[in-house]
């Protein structure tokens with residue numbers, strides 16, 4: 557049982573040469589690579605009472621669907637979980653509601669409905685019907701701090717695929 561973790565370290569593998577830097581980006585719970593998110597965004601995402609703990613570093617967002625960790629900073633050894641952020645992270649397993657546009661609070665369901673029930677076929681139609689991407693402040697409202705355009709497009713594609721089934 558002892559030293560079990562040592563065997564899992566990629567440093568022991570001859571295939572890995574840059575393991576030090578790679579390790580810095582891995583979620584300590586699921587061990588997967590996260591996506592870099594700016595400090596500004598993280599401060600807006602975590603619960604108000606936890607904001608002071610955020611510090612000044614940028615964070616990584618764990619992209620694993622099943623993992624309960626959201627933002628983490630491996631340098632300062634800080635993890636925030638799903639309960640410690642203000643909004644459901646859309647790609648996490650039990651996210652409810654599943655927002656595609658956080659600024660206008662438009663859900664994936666609304667986008668799919670626009671495609672299936674209102675005949676929307678593209679981004680322009682969907683934005684008109686759902687009101688998504690109005691008054692965009694994605695840096696503050698989107699968990700990745702990025703424009704939600706691609707997430708909406710993915711939802712449209714999902715809707716179109718359902719329609720063609």
Ligand SMILES: [Zn+2]
Pocket residue numbers: 583584585586587588618619620623624625
């Ligand atoms: Zn994780």
